[in-house]
Amino acid sequence: MDPILQEAKSIQEIIVNHRHYLHRHAELGMDLPVTKAYVIEQLTKMGYEPKEICPSGLVATVGKNKSGKTFLIRGDMDALPIKEESDLEFKSETNAMHACGHDTHTAMMLGAAQILKKHENEIEGLVKLMFQPGEEIVAGAKAMVAAGILENPKVDAAMMIHSMAGIPIPSGTLVFTGVNTSPSSADIFRIDVTGKGSHGAMANMGIDPLNVMAHIHTALQELNAREMPTTEMAILTIGQMHGGAAANVIPETAFMEGTVRTKKPEIRKQMLERLSAISENIATAFRAKAEVKILNGCPSVVVDQPLVKSTMAYAKEILGSEANVVYADDEPKANALGGGSEDFAFVSEKVPSIMVMLCLGSPEEGYLYPQHHPKIRFDESKLYLGSAAYAGIAMRWLRDNK
Numbered sequence: 001m002d003p004i005l006q007e008a009k010s011i012q013e014i015i016v017n018h019r020h021y022l023h024r025h026a027e028l029g030m031d032l033p034v035t036k037a038y039v040i041e042q043l044t045k046m047g048y049e050p051k052e053i054c055p056s057g058l059v060a061t062v063g064k065n066k067s068g069k070t071f072l073i074r075g076d077m078d079a080l081p082i083k084e085e086s087d088l089e090f091k092s093e094t095n096a097m098h099a100c101g102h103d104t105h106t107a108m109m110l111g112a113a114q115i116l117k118k119h120e121n122e123i124e125g126l127v128k129l130m131f132q133p134g135e136e137i138v139a140g141a142k143a144m145v146a147a148g149i150l151e152n153p154k155v156d157a158a159m160m161i162h163s164m165a166g167i168p169i170p171s172g173t174l175v176f177t178g179v180n181t182s183p184s185s186a187d188i189f190r191i192d193v194t195g196k197g198s199h200g201a202m203a204n205m206g207i208d209p210l211n212v213m214a215h216i217h218t219a220l221q222e223l224n225a226r227e228m229p230t231t232e233m234a235i236l237t238i239g240q241m242h243g244g245a246a247a248n249v250i251p252e253t254a255f256m257e258g259t260v261r262t263k264k265p266e267i268r269k270q271m272l273e274r275l276s277a278i279s280e281n282i283a284t285a286f287r288a289k290a291e292v293k294i295l296n297g298c299p300s301v302v303v304d305q306p307l308v309k310s311t312m313a314y315a316k317e318i319l320g321s322e323a324n325v326v327y328a329d330d331e332p333k334a335n336a337l338g339g340g341s342e343d344f345a346f347v348s349e350k351v352p353s354i355m356v357m358l359c360l361g362s363p364e365e366g367y368l369y370p371q372h373h374p375k376i377r378f379d380e381s382k383l384y385l386g387s388a389a390y391a392g393i394a395m396r397w398l399r400d401n402k
Contacts, residue, residue: 068125111387178329186341
């Protein structure tokens with residue numbers, strides 16, 4: 001057994017304990033006081049000097065050879081505004097939930113940090129640890145890049161791991177994202193509709209923004225059906241619609257929010273332009289006004305193929321028979337990874353990067369619920385694989401790229 005894997009396996013219980021604490025104290029967005037304090041405390045105990053370079057964005061480095069190259073590993077730390085519906089002993093104690101597995105990412109990063117610190121004198125360069133907030137609102141990576149995460153020392157290559165559950169790929173499988181299966185861009189939008197309030201029995205005296213919003217919602221579905229080539233991926237989802245406070249009152253305003261996800265920049269541009277045009281013109285047709293705002297967004301993740309090839313080989317060496325290492329574009333079930341987005345894209349725009357999916361429970365294994373579901377569970381017995389991959393791949397890449 002590879003020494004790095006053996007060490008990761010020996011601290012499996014510690015990694016799981018990290019995860020349980022983080023899961024109980026799930027926090028949202030860029031404001032992660034409890035999570036941040038815990039990560040700082042753990043890293044400091046290991047001998048690191050973590051720094052907060054933007055709100056809740058932490059960075060630490062390990063390695064003695066400052067003249068060598070720098071490999072970055074990233075773990076995100078924020079949760080979702082979901083009320084947990086599981087029966088886990090370590091169920092969330094907040095009104096947020098780690099329904100996307102970011103608690104597992106942070107726990108695996110802490111495990112990797114422990115291993116890397118033990119082998120610091122053997123690291124032929126530097127490993128930079130990126131503990132990121134705000135991934136779910138596609139704001140954290142952008143903020144950390146702006147704050148200089150990729151500089152001083154300059155990052156030469158980067159890697160992230162994302163846990164997945166509820167998909168038909170066996171637990172313990174590492175899926176290296178390919179060109180055709182890399183995450184899409186994501187743009188979060190809001191449409192504010194302004195009408196004219198009135199009594200519910202006197203609709204002719206008002207302009208109903210709820211009616212206008214319903215027509216906009218229906219019309220937006222035609223973008224995929226009638227305007228996008230069948231060979232292109234484009235997903236428009238409305239996640240929330242709000243308006244009104246009483247059954248017998250037509251409100252003055254209403255709003256809805258959603259996301260647009262695409263693979264190509266030109267398709268992204270077309271979708272956003274048509275989103276605005278359709279919304280504004282339908283509102284005008286009904287004597288109302290619609291204002292479309294793009295609240296936040298990130299591009300598609302750029303996967304570096306030479307880096308994928310070398311790091312897949314390292315993963316197979318390190319994990320051996322403990323894990324199945326596959327390339328997403330060669331994996332028929334990789335479409336189950338979905339059309340999700342990743343703000344790690346802001347890192348991948350700047351430096352050669354890879355994205356790895358660690359599968360932690362399939363429906364066949366009893367893990368029935370997918371990401372962002374209030375009942376999702378992850379097979380935490382495999383978390384050591386992530387820590388071993390983070391630490392081992394970083395060390396081997398630095399060794400072979402002096």
